[in-house]
Every structure is written in C-alpha cells, then in structure tokens.
Amino acid sequence: MNRIVFVVLICWVSCVTSKNRLENAAALGWIIPTEPIYREVNDSFSLQCTLNMRSIEARWSNSSNLMFFQGDVPVPREQVKILNDSTIELVVENAEPHMNFAYTCKVNDTKGVGIRSVYIGHKPREVRDFKCRAPLWDKHMECTFTPDPNSMAATYELVFYFKPVIQNFTCKLETDNETNLTKCIINVDTGYRNVNEKYYFVLTASNHLGTLSQRFIINHFDVVIPHAPIGCVIEDVTSNSAVLKWSKWYKYDGFSRNFICEVKLLSIFDNNVWRTVSNEGLQLNHRVYTLPLRNLPYAATPYDVRIRMRTNSTETDSDLWSNHTSCLFDTLPRKPDMPPEVAIGAFENSNEHHLFIYWRELDDWQHNARSGFHYNITLIDQHGRIVEHLNATGGMIDRHHLVDMNYTFVIKSANPEGMSEQASKVFVPARRHRLDKPSIDKLLSDSGKFTLSWKPPSRIHSPITSYTVFWCNTTSNSPNDCNGSINFTSVAADQTTFVLSDVGSTINFAVAANAGRVSSGMVWAACTATHKTDIGKLKTIWISEMDSSQIHLKWKTECVDVAHVGYMIYYCSISSPRTLGCKEPEMKINVTDKTLDHFLLENLHPYVTYKIEIAMYSDTHIGPRSVPLVNTTMEAAPSPPRNLVTERVTNNSISLRWEPPAHINGGKMFYWVFYNGQFLKHDVEEPSTNVTFTLDNLDAFTEYNITVTAETVKPSNSTEPVHARTLVGNPLVIGQPSTNSSNDSKLTIGWNSPSKPSGCVEFYELMVKANQIIVYQQRKTECQLREPICQNRDSSKYEFMVRAVNVDVIGPIKTAFEELSCSDRWTELNNMWPELKRFVAHAECGTSDAIAMQSNGYSWLNELPPNIRLHYGPWSEPLAHWCSMESKNTLAIFFLVGIAIASGVAMCSYSYVKVKHVLQVKVIIPDGLNDITGSGKPSGFGAVIGPAGIIFTEHHRVDHIMTSGSTKEASYSKEQNQCLLPSSSSSGGSIADLSSHEPRSSADYCSNSGCCEDDSTSFYDQEAERQDLHGYSDDTTESIENSHEAHQGSTSSRSAANDDLGASFGRTNIGTMNLPIMPVTPMEGKGSQNRSSSAMPITVTSGYVPAPVVNTVKQPISSNGYLQIGALNNGGMMAPLDTMQKSYNPKMAAAAPISGYVTHKQLSDYGQHLK
Structure with a gap:
C-alpha cells in the first residue's frame, strides 16, 4: 500500500513540474492576432509580438531582442518596427503567396515566443477545362477538370441533373495523381443514363476568401468515344x-x-x-x-x-x-514502269581493255517486284547488229576487249513480270570520233559544299555543247568506285565549275565533255572530296621493304593542287585485322616536307601486326586519313623466358616451371632446355602460357646447371641458370672385388667406388658366402678379414660380393640435410643414428658388435630410425676363392688319379672288345635315304676326319686329337692338366671369377665343370657297363661311325661345351642339346677287325643315335632304347618314312649332314615298316 502511494506521489510531482515549465514557456510572450490570417494577394497584414517582462526567462531582455522569422529566415528588417520596450510589429504590404506560411517570433534568435500562420491567396476562380467523355456509350461517363492553382486551396463540389429536373446527383470527386486532374466517374448507380443527350452540371468552389459556382451543359452524344x-x-x-x-x-x-x-x-x-x-x-x-x-x-x-x-x-x-x-x-507485282535514267558521256574507257557504262539506278520502290529485279542491256554495233544481251543488278557494267567502233547500249528495267516499255540509250563513239577529255584541276570542300573545277579539252574537234558532271558516294580507295547509284547533271558549255551541296560525306566526282551526242567519256577526279576540308584523302600507299623492326612506307599524291603542307603518319599495333583496334596508344609522326613520298618506321616489334594511316594536312587543319594499311613485321628471336624455377626434385627428375617470353616475336615457338652439356627440345601449342617441364632419367645426387632458351626463327638468350641437385638414389653396381694376402695369411678384400654413387655412399656392404653368409658394413673401400680362411676346412669355396649403400633422411629436416656436404652429412647421421659408430667398420671387415649380432641371426639394419631411409646398390660380380689340399695329401691325390687313369684305359679296352662286332655290322640304307647320306664326310661343323681318327673342336678350338687307341687318355690328360694348375694364393686356395660375362681361364673351367671331383669314371666305362647289363651281342658285321659337331655362332656354344664335360663327370641332363651328327656310313665285310677302328666317343648319356635335325618332332627317349643285334639282322637301319619326308630338303642335304637324335630301336622299327 505504501509503495502505491509513493508511486502516485512521484507522478504528481512530475506533472506539476511539467505544467510549471509550460506556463513559464507560454509566459515568455504572445503574438497578436491569436488566429491564423487569410489575405488575398497584394493585401496587407500585420503581426505584433509582445515579450512578457515578468517571465524569468525574459529577464534582462526587451523588444530589441525580438525578431520575426519565416521558417528559419529572418524577415526583412524594414518590415519590423519597435512599438515599446516589450512589443515589436511586423507589417507586410502587397503580400504574395509563399510556400512557407508560418511566422515565428523569437527572443535572441533562439527562444520562440509564438507562431502564427498567414495564408496569402485569392478567391476561387473559374475552371476552364471541364469536359466529359463517354467511352463505348454503354457503361459510364467520366468528367474531369483541372483545379485552379491557389495557395489558399479550395474545395470543390460537383452536382448534375437532367431536364426536367427530377433529382440532383452528386458526383464524388477524386484526384488523379498521374495527371493532376480532378475527375468524377458517373456510372449507372450514380446517375448515368446513356439515352439522355444533355447533362447539366454545377461545380462549386469554396475557400476562406469566397465561393464560386459554375454551370456546364454537356451534350452526351457528342462526347461518346466509339x-x-x-x-x-x-x-x-x-x-x-x-x-x-x-x-x-x-x-x-x-x-x-x-x-x-x-x-x-x-x-x-x-x-x-x-x-x-x-x-x-x-x-x-x-x-x-x-x-x-x-x-x-x-x-x-x-x-x-x-x-x-x-x-x-x-x-x-x-x-x-x-x-x-x-x-x-x-499489292501485286507488275513490270517496271520506266527504264533507268542515263546521261550523255556516261561511259569510261580509261584504256583499250575496259569499257565502263554507267546509269542512274532505280529506287527500290520502282522495281515493282519483291525480287528478281535487274537491268537488261543490249549491245548494238554501228551496223545495227546485236552483239550480246547482258543482265546487271547494279548501275554499271564492264566490257572487255571490244573492237573499236561505235556502240549503242540499250538499257531496260526488268523483273519476273517483264521489261519496261521504254528504254534508255548510251552512245559510245569510236575512239577516233571522241572528244579529248577535260582535266580536273581542283576539288575543294568547305562547310559541306563541294566545288569541282576543270579545264576544257586541250584540242577541240567539234564545239562543246555541254559538260556532264557525275558524282557518287564511295567507301573505297578507287576513284571510280561507287557505293550506290551514280548521279549526274548537265552543265553549260561555258561553265567549268560545279558546286554541290547536301550530299554524302565522301564523294567521287567525274566530268565528261559533250558535242551533241558525241562525248569524251568520263574523267574521274584522282582525289576523294570530303566535308569540312579542302584536303583530300591519300589513296595510294604501300610498303616497299620490311624486316622485323622496320617498315619502309611509300605513297603517291594524286591531287597535285591540294594545298597541303605535310603529312601525318599514324600507326599502332592491333589485335585483329578485322576490328583494327589499337592494343597500345597510337603513335604519330609529323613529316613536314610535302615533297617527300617515303618514310621509314623504326623500332617496331617483331611479328606484330601494325595499322598504318597517312593524312595530309594544311595550314589550318588535318585532312582525312587514308584507308588503313595493315601488315605484320617479320619474325625475330624472342626475348628470354622469364622466372625459371624448380618445382619438384626427385632422385631421377627435376620439374621446371617458367613464364613465356615477354615478346614472342614469332608465330610458332618452342623451347630448348640445357642441362650439364645436354639439351632437350620442348614444343608448346600455346606460346603465351606458362610452361611446366620435367627432366627425366637424371643421375641421382648430381648437381645440374639448367638454362632455357626460346626459339622461333632464331634462339633467344638463355635464362639465368638454375642450379638444382637431384636427391639421393640407389648407387650403381661396383666392379668385381680384388684380393691380396698379408703376412699372416689374412685376406684383404678391396674394391672401387661405384661409377655413379648417386649419393655420398655412407658405407659399403661386403658379403662373404661360404657354408654360411656374413655381411659386413664398411666405411672404406677395403677391409681385412679378421681370421685366415681355408684352415679350419669348414668350406672349400668362398665368394665375396660388395655393394654401396646411401643413407637419406625424411621429415622436417630433409631440406636442410640436402644442403650439407658429404662430410657434414656423415657427422649429422652419426648424431641422429648412433648405431653407425658401433656397426660400421673402417679397417677390418665388420665390427665385433656387428659380427656378434649376425651370429645370433639378427641384423642391426632391420630396425631403422623412423627418419632414415637406405638406398642399396646391386651386388657386384662375385669373387671366388677355392681352398686347395694340404701338401701332405699331394701324393695320395696323384696315386688316386693314376688309378683312375688305369681304370679308364682298362674299361675302354673291355668296351672295344665287347662292341667291335657291332661296329662291323653292315647297314643297308633304303633308296629314299641315299641322297641324304650321299656324303659321309663332315662339313666343318666342329669335327674333321683324319687318317688316324676324328679331331673334335671345343668352343670353336681344336682341343682334342683322338686316335683309336688314345681317345680316353687324350681327353683325360687335358682335364688333368687344367685341374693341376698351381694356385696363386699363398693360403693354398684358388681364386676364380664366377661371372658369366667374361671368358674363363683353365682354372675357371676346371672349377665349374667339376673335373677335380672324386668321380673319375669316364663315359666309355659307363657305356660298356650298360651294354653288359643289356646283353648286347658281340657278333657284329659292320661298324657305325658317328661324328659330333658343335653349334657355331651361338651364345649357347660355351654352355653346350660345358655340359658335354659335365656329362663326362656324371651329369645326365644332356638330352636338351641339339647337336648335329655325322651320317651313317656303310663299312666293309667282317674281316675288317685288323683295320684301325675309327669309332669315336658319343657325347650323350643314353642309347641314342643322331637323326636329322630338321625333324621338329621330338622322338621319345627311352632308358632302354639301345640298338640290338637282332634288330639289325631284320632290316636296314633307317629313320621312319614320315620323319624323313617332313625333314627332307635338297638344299639341306647338300649343305649339312643329318642331325638330331633317334634311337636304334626307332630306326629298326622304321626298317621293318619299309618291308
């Protein structure tokens, strides 16, 4: 309750305070009269402003501080006078209407005493445009008027009625804001009657000054809008x-x-x-x-x-x-109403080859047809014969190479409906009858008025009766070219000047002299006249010479009387010959010597299209420009490419980017990229675009010096060189290691650095392969084995291989790491990767920690730091080392070898006794094989038959000479000599190159073929044992000769030879060879045992005999398919017929013996088949 009382008390205090303030403000003074004032124009009025001297705010003020304002503008001082200490009076005489009708009295120009409105206007006046319209005469009528303009606005009331007066109708007035008209719409509801002819209106206007009523009578039928x-x-x-x-x-x-x-x-x-x-x-x-x-x-x-x-x-x-x-x-079409209009002398015969005929063309409306309008011209010679009929669509024809005589051209207008009834004629006299031509000496223009002056012909054969002046609009350089119809007029014979006004802006003129119907023909003015100048357009301009930076201009002034004093040459480069818009600000050159007819434009850009114009100028102004001459300068070398940078570098590529030259100076452009003495060409389709290019197949970790040139017809200067080093990559292979021994019999393995290290080669890996594989990490290019080899007899053979290893880092420090030198890289790597100090050795092969870790089957390189990457090179060719027997076992070795030799000789003798009867078996060859086996001599394929036996060539060398009694001994002797070569190693070992890319020495051959193995059983001993096991008969009647030929010119010859030796030492996979054999030769009767036998060893491990090599069908190989005596008695030894037929070739029969492998059983079966 107390709270409510408190709020009410506060509101009451506020109201009292506001009331007191208003009373104080009102008490500041007042204006008399207290009501608004209304006066007519030119009347007078007065206002009095009194200051309340009792007001607190008026203290220290009097009437001199008062002033009247109209809006914010004080009234003129002469209209205000002071009545006493507190009152002033404003008196206005001849008052005029004013938009601001409020007057304010203020103290000290700030505090308002009072405001009074004063309206100046006039009484309502008559409306002068009252009218009514009745659209369509069926719905309504609309009446409008314009209210009288008055600053003291009037109110209007419109009433209408009909006679006899029955009712007054009031029409509601509205203001149309678009037209500022006041309108009244009378419809059926408000009194519209379409049958009533007359409406009676009363319009009343009222304001504070008076009232006015007007009466209007509207004839309804007169104002109907149909x-x-x-x-x-x-x-x-x-x-x-x-x-x-x-x-x-x-x-x-x-x-x-x-x-x-x-x-x-x-x-x-x-x-x-x-x-x-x-x-x-x-x-x-x-x-x-x-x-x-x-x-x-x-x-x-x-x-x-x-x-x-x-x-x-x-x-x-x-x-x-x-x-x-x-x-x-x-409207419908019809034939033309009239022919074209012609004039005397409307022809031009400038030379003997061309005759031009002109006429004034009909306007389009005179064609009387939508399409197909043309002119029909009939050419008639002087004998009245029709030479030809011609059609033309324009106002001129051109005839070539006409015979010199009088001609008449009959011209009619024509369209698809027909030809005009009338015809126009142009008479062209023969040259001998023509008048001499007048000469045009001046063509001037001033303020749109053209003046043409000419001189009469120098020779006059007949009195001149008139001149014909021709003119036409033109847009080209040709003085006789018209754009549209030609116009003409006749000039009196004593007049040599013609003035033309109100025509086109560019005009060509011509004149003809006439004598009756004979004329000189037309003479065209050499210059084209234009408005507002007495300087003609220069028409003949050409380029005499041009290169990549200069254009030599020439021109010819044809109007010699033109009052020019010099030439202005304008030129600029343009984007397109179609638009001719300048790409750059236009340049101009002032040639002040009017006698010059040439100029050299210099310092131009190569391969740029220029627009060139020339204008003559006089003392007062410059004439029109010539038609633009457009040409392109020659090509030149471009400016250098810009801003060459590297974008991406890998270990085998560098990506480049550059901007095109600022000035290409040519059409097609390409680039040359130079790097470390090499270069590549790069073609581009858009010469103006930026270029990206990648150099591929680069060497890793190599510094490259790169420049780029651009070329059009000539190469540009090079860019500033860019230096870039490729990233670390895999090193190349290292050459085969070498070795030497020290005093304590410890081997020292050395090798060379890779030819392309592709990095700093932080360390090498040396692989020692014996009964186990050990890999050492070495800092240098050699190391000494920690222990002697070939002493503990763990392995008889050692192999050494080496490869280089580069170390790289990844992550945030990669960029900074790439900038370091190799020594600094090694130092930084040791800081990041402490294991390098522990496991990378320097002098001896491997560190103790690394050897101990490998003995446990673990490598320290298996777990790399996360930011370390290794790049391994390939392993080198292996260096082989064999351990020899101790000296105390040397005698035992020779003893075993002797036993092996003796056993071999015994087995060969035994085998000979067992097979000598088989060798005497006579083989009957079927007729079909006679031509194939016609010659039993070998043809140079690795074997030669001598008087004592067969000489075999091995690896294209004659290595073995075998007779009937020393075949085995000779072969074995050679192998023994190779195996027993002394070792060059003081440690008792033998070092050999195991590479398949280099020729091998005797020791290599011996080591790889296994001739030093303990198995000394020869092929002959094994063969004899097989024959005994299979029960071969000793009853032989003929001997079979076989010859072994080696394959020439093939990379497989060496491996084939090695495989032969391997077969002699127990290898059995010889069946894949394709060696030719000698043909089977028939022997003599059974009594041939006393002769020296020429049987030779067969270099196969199973019972096969050779067959023709051309047979592509592989015969099955059977382990027991040996030739038996019983089979020989049943028929001839011959290959199957189908095989022989497929393989037979006369050229092969004459050039090479039969080769390939078939079994004796297959030959026997084929003989049975022939029976």
Whole structure:
C-alpha cells in the first residue's frame, strides 16, 4: 500500500513540474492576432509580438531582442518596427503567396515566443477545362477538370441533373495523381443514363476568401468515344489498288449520331510517315463500311492499314477517336514502269581493255517486284547488229576487249513480270570520233559544299555543247568506285565549275565533255572530296621493304593542287585485322616536307601486326586519313623466358616451371632446355602460357646447371641458370672385388667406388658366402678379414660380393640435410643414428658388435630410425676363392688319379672288345635315304676326319686329337692338366671369377665343370657297363661311325661345351642339346677287325643315335632304347618314312649332314615298316 502511494506521489510531482515549465514557456510572450490570417494577394497584414517582462526567462531582455522569422529566415528588417520596450510589429504590404506560411517570433534568435500562420491567396476562380467523355456509350461517363492553382486551396463540389429536373446527383470527386486532374466517374448507380443527350452540371468552389459556382451543359452524344472498328478485310487487290471493308459495333444501331472514319496507310517506302487516305467513295451498308483504295504508289509492296472512328460532332479533340484497327496486305507485282535514267558521256574507257557504262539506278520502290529485279542491256554495233544481251543488278557494267567502233547500249528495267516499255540509250563513239577529255584541276570542300573545277579539252574537234558532271558516294580507295547509284547533271558549255551541296560525306566526282551526242567519256577526279576540308584523302600507299623492326612506307599524291603542307603518319599495333583496334596508344609522326613520298618506321616489334594511316594536312587543319594499311613485321628471336624455377626434385627428375617470353616475336615457338652439356627440345601449342617441364632419367645426387632458351626463327638468350641437385638414389653396381694376402695369411678384400654413387655412399656392404653368409658394413673401400680362411676346412669355396649403400633422411629436416656436404652429412647421421659408430667398420671387415649380432641371426639394419631411409646398390660380380689340399695329401691325390687313369684305359679296352662286332655290322640304307647320306664326310661343323681318327673342336678350338687307341687318355690328360694348375694364393686356395660375362681361364673351367671331383669314371666305362647289363651281342658285321659337331655362332656354344664335360663327370641332363651328327656310313665285310677302328666317343648319356635335325618332332627317349643285334639282322637301319619326308630338303642335304637324335630301336622299327 505504501509503495502505491509513493508511486502516485512521484507522478504528481512530475506533472506539476511539467505544467510549471509550460506556463513559464507560454509566459515568455504572445503574438497578436491569436488566429491564423487569410489575405488575398497584394493585401496587407500585420503581426505584433509582445515579450512578457515578468517571465524569468525574459529577464534582462526587451523588444530589441525580438525578431520575426519565416521558417528559419529572418524577415526583412524594414518590415519590423519597435512599438515599446516589450512589443515589436511586423507589417507586410502587397503580400504574395509563399510556400512557407508560418511566422515565428523569437527572443535572441533562439527562444520562440509564438507562431502564427498567414495564408496569402485569392478567391476561387473559374475552371476552364471541364469536359466529359463517354467511352463505348454503354457503361459510364467520366468528367474531369483541372483545379485552379491557389495557395489558399479550395474545395470543390460537383452536382448534375437532367431536364426536367427530377433529382440532383452528386458526383464524388477524386484526384488523379498521374495527371493532376480532378475527375468524377458517373456510372449507372450514380446517375448515368446513356439515352439522355444533355447533362447539366454545377461545380462549386469554396475557400476562406469566397465561393464560386459554375454551370456546364454537356451534350452526351457528342462526347461518346466509339468502339474500335471490327473485321478489317482487304479485297480485290491489284498492283495499285484494293478495297477495304470494316464494320461498326452492333450497339450503335440505335445511336442517333453518325461516325467520321479515318483510314491511314504505311508502306516500307514511306519512311514511317503515315498517309491519310481520302474518304471519297466511302459507303455504309447497314453496319459495313466499304472504301476503295486507289492509286497505290508501290507495287509488290506490303501495306499496313489503320482505321479509327469518332462521333460526328462539333467536338474535335483527339481523345474522341476510337482505338485503331489494323490489317495488312501486299499489292501485286507488275513490270517496271520506266527504264533507268542515263546521261550523255556516261561511259569510261580509261584504256583499250575496259569499257565502263554507267546509269542512274532505280529506287527500290520502282522495281515493282519483291525480287528478281535487274537491268537488261543490249549491245548494238554501228551496223545495227546485236552483239550480246547482258543482265546487271547494279548501275554499271564492264566490257572487255571490244573492237573499236561505235556502240549503242540499250538499257531496260526488268523483273519476273517483264521489261519496261521504254528504254534508255548510251552512245559510245569510236575512239577516233571522241572528244579529248577535260582535266580536273581542283576539288575543294568547305562547310559541306563541294566545288569541282576543270579545264576544257586541250584540242577541240567539234564545239562543246555541254559538260556532264557525275558524282557518287564511295567507301573505297578507287576513284571510280561507287557505293550506290551514280548521279549526274548537265552543265553549260561555258561553265567549268560545279558546286554541290547536301550530299554524302565522301564523294567521287567525274566530268565528261559533250558535242551533241558525241562525248569524251568520263574523267574521274584522282582525289576523294570530303566535308569540312579542302584536303583530300591519300589513296595510294604501300610498303616497299620490311624486316622485323622496320617498315619502309611509300605513297603517291594524286591531287597535285591540294594545298597541303605535310603529312601525318599514324600507326599502332592491333589485335585483329578485322576490328583494327589499337592494343597500345597510337603513335604519330609529323613529316613536314610535302615533297617527300617515303618514310621509314623504326623500332617496331617483331611479328606484330601494325595499322598504318597517312593524312595530309594544311595550314589550318588535318585532312582525312587514308584507308588503313595493315601488315605484320617479320619474325625475330624472342626475348628470354622469364622466372625459371624448380618445382619438384626427385632422385631421377627435376620439374621446371617458367613464364613465356615477354615478346614472342614469332608465330610458332618452342623451347630448348640445357642441362650439364645436354639439351632437350620442348614444343608448346600455346606460346603465351606458362610452361611446366620435367627432366627425366637424371643421375641421382648430381648437381645440374639448367638454362632455357626460346626459339622461333632464331634462339633467344638463355635464362639465368638454375642450379638444382637431384636427391639421393640407389648407387650403381661396383666392379668385381680384388684380393691380396698379408703376412699372416689374412685376406684383404678391396674394391672401387661405384661409377655413379648417386649419393655420398655412407658405407659399403661386403658379403662373404661360404657354408654360411656374413655381411659386413664398411666405411672404406677395403677391409681385412679378421681370421685366415681355408684352415679350419669348414668350406672349400668362398665368394665375396660388395655393394654401396646411401643413407637419406625424411621429415622436417630433409631440406636442410640436402644442403650439407658429404662430410657434414656423415657427422649429422652419426648424431641422429648412433648405431653407425658401433656397426660400421673402417679397417677390418665388420665390427665385433656387428659380427656378434649376425651370429645370433639378427641384423642391426632391420630396425631403422623412423627418419632414415637406405638406398642399396646391386651386388657386384662375385669373387671366388677355392681352398686347395694340404701338401701332405699331394701324393695320395696323384696315386688316386693314376688309378683312375688305369681304370679308364682298362674299361675302354673291355668296351672295344665287347662292341667291335657291332661296329662291323653292315647297314643297308633304303633308296629314299641315299641322297641324304650321299656324303659321309663332315662339313666343318666342329669335327674333321683324319687318317688316324676324328679331331673334335671345343668352343670353336681344336682341343682334342683322338686316335683309336688314345681317345680316353687324350681327353683325360687335358682335364688333368687344367685341374693341376698351381694356385696363386699363398693360403693354398684358388681364386676364380664366377661371372658369366667374361671368358674363363683353365682354372675357371676346371672349377665349374667339376673335373677335380672324386668321380673319375669316364663315359666309355659307363657305356660298356650298360651294354653288359643289356646283353648286347658281340657278333657284329659292320661298324657305325658317328661324328659330333658343335653349334657355331651361338651364345649357347660355351654352355653346350660345358655340359658335354659335365656329362663326362656324371651329369645326365644332356638330352636338351641339339647337336648335329655325322651320317651313317656303310663299312666293309667282317674281316675288317685288323683295320684301325675309327669309332669315336658319343657325347650323350643314353642309347641314342643322331637323326636329322630338321625333324621338329621330338622322338621319345627311352632308358632302354639301345640298338640290338637282332634288330639289325631284320632290316636296314633307317629313320621312319614320315620323319624323313617332313625333314627332307635338297638344299639341306647338300649343305649339312643329318642331325638330331633317334634311337636304334626307332630306326629298326622304321626298317621293318619299309618291308
């Protein structure tokens, strides 16, 4: 409760305070009169402002501090006078209307005493534009007027009635903001009656100064706006007439007034000016109007017809017309009404080859056809014979190489409807009858008026009767070229000057001298005249020489009388010859010597298209420019490529980017990229675009010096070189290691650095392969084995291989790491990777920690730091080392070898006894094989038959000479000699190169073929044992000779030879060889045992005999398919017939023996088949 009382008390105090403030403000003073003032224009009024001297705010103020303001502007001081200490008076005489009607009295120009409104205006005046309109005469009528402008606004009231007066109707007035008219719409609800003819209106206007009433009588029928005409139709159309029909609205049947009709026509030749058609002949039949359209001027022309109507009344305002109704129609075509107009001398025969005939072309509206208009020209010679008929669409024809005689050209207008009835004729006299030509000496123009002057012909054969002056608009350089029709006029014979006004801006002129119907023909002015200048256009300009930076201009001034004093040359580079817009600011050169006819433009850009114009100038102004001459300078070397940078570098590539040259100076451009003495060409399709290019197949960790040049017809200067080093990569292979021994019999293994290290080669890996594999990490290129080899007899053979290893880092420090030198890289790596110090050795092979870790089957390189990457090179070719026997076992070795030799000789003798009968077996060859085996001699394929036996060639060398009694001994002796070569190693070992890429020494051959193995059983011993096991018979009648030929010219010859030796030492995979054999040769009878046998060893491990090599069918190999005596007795030894037929070739039979492998059983079976 107390809270409510407190709030009410606060509100009351606030109200009292506000009231006191208002009283104090009001008490500041007052204005008399206290009501607004209304006065007419030019009347007087006065205002008095009194200061309340009792007011606290008025203290220390008096009437001198008071002033009247109109808005914020003080009234003129002379209109204010002081009445006493507290009052001033404003007196205004001849008052005028003012937009700001409020007057304010202020103290000290700031505090307001009071405001009074003063309105200056006049009494209501008459409305002068009151009118009414009744659109369509069926719904409403609208009346409008413009209120009288008055600063003291008046209020209006409109009332209407009919006679006899039955009721007054009040019309509500509205203001149209768009037209500022006050309007009243009278509809059926508010008193509209369409049958009433007259409306009586009373308009009352009132304001503070007075009231005015006006009376208006509106004839309703006079202000009806008709409906638009209906159903516009065109009938009976001809080439120059038609009949127009339309209808009025059916509701006007009961309308008591007639309508006035207006018809307008417009064609494409009327320049958008409508032509009103006469209403003569207009008829109204019920509702239909008919109007004949006569004398239409244009045939074959589309017309637009517009019809409108209004009520026939005294009201003539344009707003009483109805809307238009429109319809279209085309007049029919007809043949032309007239031929083209010609003039005497309208021909030009500038030389003996060309004759030009001119005439004034008909306007398009005179063609009388939409299309197909042309001119028909008949050429008639002096004998009245028709030479030819010609057609032309323009106002000129050109005839070539006419015989010199009088000619008449008959010209008619023609279209698809026919030719004009009349014809125009141009007479061209023979040259001997023509007048001499006049000479044009001046062509001037000033303020749009052209003046042409000429001189009469120098020789006159006949009196001149007139001159014909020709002119036409032109847009080209040619003085006799016309853009549109030619025009002409006749000039009196005593007149040699012609003035032309109000024509086109660029004109060509010509003159002809006439004597009756004989004429000189036309002479064209050499210069083209233009408005507002007496300087003609320079027409002949050309380029005499040009290179990549200069253009040599020449020109010819043809109007020698032109008052020019120099030339202005304008030129600029352009983007396109079509637009001719300058790419750069236009340059200009002032040539002040009027006698010059050439100029050299210098310092131009290569391969740039320039626009060149020349204008002559006089003392007052510059003449028109010549037609632009456009040409392109020659190509030149471009400027250097810009901003060459590297974008991405790998261990085998460098990606480059550069910007094109600032000036390409040519059309097609390409680039050369130079790097470390090498270069590559790079073609581009868009010369103006930036280029990215990648150098591939680079060496890793190599510094490259890169430059780029651009080339068009010549190369540019090089860019500034860019230096880039490829990243670390895999080193290349290292050459085969070497070795030497020290005093304590410890081997020292050495090797060379890789030819391309692809990095700093932080360390090498040495692999020692014996009964186990050990890999050492070495810092240097050699190391000494920690222990002697070949002493503990753990392995008889050692192999040494080496490879290089590069170390790289990844991650944030990669960029900084790449900038370091190799020594600094090693130091930084030791800091990041402490294991390098522990496991990378320097002098001896491997560190103790590394050897101990490998003995446990673990490598310290298996777990690398996360930012370390290793790049391994390939392993080198192995260096082999064999351990020899101790000296105390040497005698035992020789003893075993002797036993092996003796055993071999015994086995060979035994085998000979077992097979000698088989060797005497006579083989009968079928007739089909006689030509194949016609010669039993070998043909140079690795074997030669001598008187004592066969000499075998091995690896294309004659290594073995075998007789019937020493075959085995000779072969074995050679192998023994190779195996027993002394070792070069003091440690008792033997070092050999195991590479397959280099020729091998005797020791290599011996080591790889296994001739030092303990197995000394020869092929002959094994063969003899096989024959005993299979029960071969000793009863032989003939011997079989076989020869072994080695394959020539093949990379497999060495491996084949090695495989042969391997077969002698127990290897059995010889079946894949394809060695030729000698043909089977028949021997003599059984008594041939005393002869020295020529049987030779067979280098196969199973019982096969050779067959023709050309047979591509592989015969099955059977382990027991040996030749048996029983099989020989049953038939001849011969290959199967189908095999022989497939493999037979006469050239092969003559050139090479039969080769390949078949079994004796296969030959026997084939012999049985032949029986």
